[in-house]
Amino acid sequence: MNINEQFAAVVMIGLMLGASASYAERAPRSLGADARVRQVTFSPIDVIRVDTHLRVNTAIELGRGERISQVLLGDSESYEIEVLSNRNTVSVKPVVARASSNMTIYTNRRTLSFLLTEGRTKTHTFRVVIEYPEEKSAPRVVATGARDTGYQFAGEAPFRPLRVWNDGRHTYFEMPRDVRPSVFGINGAGFETTVNSTTSGSIIKVSGLQSEYSVRIGERVVCIRRVAGGSTGDPAVVSVLSSKEF
The missing domain is CATH 2.60.40 (Immunoglobulin-like)
Incomplete structure (x- = not known):
């Protein structure tokens, strides 16, 4: 089962893709x-x-x-x-x-x-x-001071990110303390691909923006999908998020 199928199963939306x-x-x-x-x-x-x-x-x-x-x-x-x-x-x-x-x-x-x-x-x-399709529909952060927090989660695990956002160039994953999962991008076929990432404290920074990610330790996985409508220029929100970036 690929990540897209896992996502669909967890959120229980619609029928299984393979059947329809x-x-x-x-x-x-x-x-x-x-x-x-x-x-x-x-x-x-x-x-x-x-x-x-x-x-x-x-x-x-x-x-x-x-x-x-x-x-x-x-x-x-x-x-x-x-x-x-x-x-x-x-x-x-x-x-x-x-x-x-x-x-x-x-x-x-x-x-x-x-x-x-x-x-x-x-x-x-x-x-x-x-x-x-993901390149046509994915929301973009145009203003340099804006942040995009529009991410949907599926799956429960101790390493589920506390929040995910991007600044238009990088995607940030704030993790619970003392957990170090692996982050993968999801390609158009629904399979995991490696990403370029760095870690500072509880923050994992991934280069670039993708429509879907998975956060994994062993066989346990949390699926993350980028959705429209999450871009914000609220100074308070931008200040908090930018203080966590590196």
């Missing part, structure tokens, strides 16, 4: 007037269809800060695949007419599933830009 999920293909849509540049929203339970053409290179661009670790291709004789030096973009070029193949991309944040086709449509595809 509907698997489908997602076809990229046009970004503007030129249909050769397209965009698609990532979903961990869907397959992204990319329509390619002979003698045309298609670039698949992932999210900012996402680095590709491995690419698996079903039909390596029908497609030429290259990961660019930025580790963020994949070049796809078919070499066989009417070819079709699956492709799986593993990154430092998630796993993406693709269906590659050749000649399925008349319109060439030059670029496919992947966007992510």
Whole structure:
């Protein structure tokens, strides 16, 4: 069971994702007037269809800060695949007419599933830009003096954080005394990923902002999800929180 499933089970909202999920293909849509540049929203339970053409290179661009670790291709004789030096973009070029193949991309944040086709449509595809729901919907702290305290907790444990907040650059976890759990980020597929963290007293500082975290000791875990509406510029609140930051 991944962290998203644990979160759903603890808060008892809805049905289990695995029992009700509907698997489908997602076809990229046009970004503007030129249909050769397209965009698609990532979903961990869907397959992204990319329509390619002979003698045309298609670039698949992932999210900012996402680095590709491995690419698996079903039909390596029908497609030429290259990961660019930025580790963020994949070049796809078919070499066989009417070819079709699956492709799986593993990154430092998630796993993406693709269906590659050749000649399925008349319109060439030059670029496919992947966007992510958490990046579109996650609240942002714009004012440098504001703090975002909008975090929802699921799970009970002695190491459950007393509070979680961010200053727009770092996320802070205030822990009970004498506990030192591990903090993980949660990727788009619902699995734990390592984060860059430092500790000072009872405060754990994690670089960057993510939509979901887990705080864990052994098999016990507390799930934390960022929600909208938590940003505040109240001087009293900002003063208390900033005094705990480092």
